[in-house]
Amino acid sequence: MTKPSDSRVATHSAKSTRTALICVGVAFGMLGMSFAAVPLYDLFCKVTGFGGTPQIGTAATGKVLDRFISVRFDANVAPGLGWKFEAESPEISAQVGITQTVFYKVTNRSDRTVTGIATYNVTPEQSAAYFVKIQCFCFTEHTLKPGESFEAPVVFYIDPEIAQNRDLDGIKAITLSYTYFASKAGQPVAEDQAGTAKGDAKNPKL
Structure with a gap:
């Protein structure tokens, strides 16, 4: 039986090493993509308004339209959190292009200290691309002791570009x-009435 030459053995070893490195690289690449998928999706939603995600802005454009749209403020609390959550006004008439400020009030009515985090969306979904938030309390953890309250503003405007969408x-x-959901490690967590965690409430439709 002919013994393989050293060169053939070396070539085979090099190919095996290269294949192994490629597999490792693909594995790490897939892992990185999985970690990047959520923030990339969130970024896509914020840029396009997809899924009812409002836009993020710093100031109104200065252009104002002679058009008014009613903006309704819905406030919900996930089961088990024990908080009271409401807007100072359930609805306002907003002039397109004018910056508006509305306050929400949150009160911990439970007998325990609780950390909560709020998620949001806008309906109808097509309008989200023109609903621009300047300031918001969403996706920020808040910890309240029993009976403790806080008020937080939402500052926004409706982009005049909405007039271009027939x-x-x-x-x-x-x-x-x-x-508002109970928060765990900065993520919203759905709970049952007894306060037992049921799993992450990722980007719920509100």
Whole structure:
């Protein structure tokens, strides 16, 4: 039986090493993509308004339209949190292009210290691309002792560019909806009535 030459053995070893490195690289690449998927999806939603995600801005454009749209403020609390959550006004008439400020109040009515975090969306979803938030309390953890309260503003405007979307000519009302969940490691967690964690509430439809 002919013994393989050293060169053939070396070539085979090099190919095996290269294949192993490629497999490791693919594995790490897939792992990195899985970690990046959520923030990339969140970024996509914020840029496009997809899924009812409002836009993020720093100031109104200065352009104002002679058009008013009712903005409704929905406030929800996940079961088990024990908080009271409400907007100072359930609805306002907002002039397109004008910056508006509305306050929400949160009170811990339970007998324990609780950390909560709010998620949000806008309906109808098509309008989210023109609903620009300047300041918001969403995705920020808040810890309240029993009976403790706090107020937080939402500052926003409706982008005048909405007038360029003929499909939204007939829109009369927009709903900004928040839901407070118990928070674990900075993520919203759905709970049952007894306060037992049921799993992450990732990007819920509110």
